[in-house]
Amino acid sequence: DNSKINPALDETLADMKAGEKRMVIAPSEVAYGLSGFYARSIPGKKRFVIPPGTSLIYEIEVIEIK
Numbered sequence: 001d002n003s004k005i006n007p008a009l010d011e012t013l014a015d016m017k018a019g020e021k022r023m024v025i026a027p028s029e030v031a032y033g034l035s036g037f038y039a040r041s042i043p044g045k046k047r048f049v050i051p052p053g054t055s056l057i058y059e060i061e062v063i064e065i066k
Helices: 007-014
Strands: 021-026 037-039 047-050 056-061
Touching: 007 021, 007 056
Parallel strands: none
Antiparallel strands: 021 056, 037 047
16 A cells, blocks of 8 residues: 555545534544654654654545546
């Protein structure tokens, strides 16, 4: 899978319809896990945007599907 988003969000978006809203709670195991997510702006250094072990909460609204 080449998705750039985590599995919890990917799975939720797959069956949403235009105009639908959902709240998704993604435990760290299905979000970014023990690796976290970091910006690669400084070569050789990790600047975490989402620390390892963090659960995430998303509020999603699908505006349009093309």
